[in-house]
Amino acid sequence: MTRDAALPIAVRQLTKSYGTVRVLDAVDLDVHRGEFLTLLGPSGSGKTTLLMMLAGFVRPDCGSITFGEREVIRLEPHKRDVGMVFQNYALFPHMDVAANIAFPLKLRGVDRVETAKRVEQALELVKLGGYGARRIDQLSGGQRQRIALARAIVFEPRILLMDEPLSALDKQLREHMQIELRQLHERLGMTTVYVTHDQREALTMSDRIAVIDQGSIRQIDTPKTIYERPNNRFVAEFIGESTFVKVDVTSSGCTFNGTPLSLAAQPPQTGPHYLMIRPERLAILQRDPADDVNVLPAIVTAAIYQGDSVLVHASLSDGTMVSVRASASSQAPLVGAHLNLGLNATDTYLLPPEEGVQ
């Protein structure tokens, strides 16, 4: 399969309410041809509803969904020709592995010889060659996940949907499968929409991430942009850890509690802003910093040994608590000690006040 065979998805004004609760609020979304797009959001954000609408299982109140040129909003699920991996895999327990994978081919009238060939190819693809005769209840969670994937791609759909497919696996296997799914996507190139609430998973796998909250897409961008340049406080807090510090922006620059800060980019507006501090971008300064590093004085309130590092809680000059990791091999900071925390100018990123105010 080539990327040309993949279809772009365009969602327009997609809306759904259950009673007075608006699950999706006029959502617009474009998934490019062959792209791996992740819908990321907390539970109840509407991400699964959106996916179910793409598959045709939930009827929206209004809106439009097109696969390529074709409007599919009223098309029944069995005519949409999209592959889907369900959260609980939904492998048919009364069929063996081969029959499960052959199911979509059987429905499409593929002959016996061709079916057997394609089933085995699909099994090879998910690294479970020769598992055809196994019963579903003989498979481990990771194997079921792969079989569900094989079944979803064996009929070569041009769009693949995945609903938290890794959430039932343990951490190690999940991380392994993330890489594998990503590699498989590179090989097959089908347009993929992936739903998860796990931000690390989204960052690891996606070409782009759409962060959803309360039925609206709050930001859609590459993982790097989403993480380093979030549009708003929700995105900043949902992805990674962050602490917000009130700063003042004037036409001449930016100050934090009287201390001038150098910024990655001067914000368009003046007035109060919020500085987003990612704890891992903070460093405990041992000597005088370079010019493009902002210095934030702080007082240590706790130092917790955690094996690979020491977690230091410290209070900034305005009383905001931040945490920073120190190397476990160096001398652990003492409670009450004064520290200088360094933040690179490129990591000194401000959020506008209207989004920062809660």
Added chain:
Amino acid sequence: MSHVAGPNADNLRRDALIERLALFSLTGPALLLVATVMLVPVGWLFWLSFLNDAGGFSPEHYLRMLSQPSYERAFRATFEISFTTTAICILLGYPLAYVLSQLPRRAANICMIAVMLPFWTSLLVRTYAWLVLLQRQGIINTWGIKLGLWDAPLALVHNLNGTLIGMVHIMLPFLVLPVYASMRAIDADYLKAAANLGASPTRAFWLVFLPLSLPGLLAGALIVFILCLGFYVTPAVLGGGKITMVANRIATDIELFFNWGAASSLGVVLFILTVMILYVASRLVRLERLLGGGDA
């Protein structure tokens, strides 16, 4: 069990034993009841079936069953009626259970009460109620003729029709309950997956839903069939003396001929046939599971 030596090992072992005995003793009263009211009378009947009129030991009751065609007819009627009743129950009950399983839980529970309602009335009352409804001058015939649906009264009762109507009515809940339970246990995602993979609703039903509900259907059909084998009141009342199932034959042997031995031998044969059916059916169900039948 390996004997561990160490501090308190003996005491801990005794505690475990006492706990298990205490749990087992809870089944005591029920065991006693089953032993006295089930095993003793059944054993007694089994003993009686091998005694002739003079009180001597002989297999004459069993030999008579083979030589007299009326016995064979009773057994044949019993199995035919039980089979037909089961078949009708499946035809009526499976779609009913399907509709119930697709309803929201609250609505399904209310409908289920309606299905269960017959359970709360006495079997005898229900049987005589059918007599009132079905007889020549009964409600159904009167209205059918009045509305011009048919001209002469239909023979709805005092025959096989009446017996089947009555038995299906009584047996239907026994089929609906296990089928409904197995349908409820089918994850809706299976049907979604089937649709997603290209199955129309009809094909999804035949390829996924029906196979997954099969264990429940088999269980329900088996219960209905086995219970039907022992029916007495319904064929007696609604069959109008024309329907003789094994239970009716047993009653005749006792009431008319005071022949406890003959009656007992009938009971023993019916019992053995029932156990054999159960055994075969259990193998079938296990086969079903071997083929990966649903988790219901």
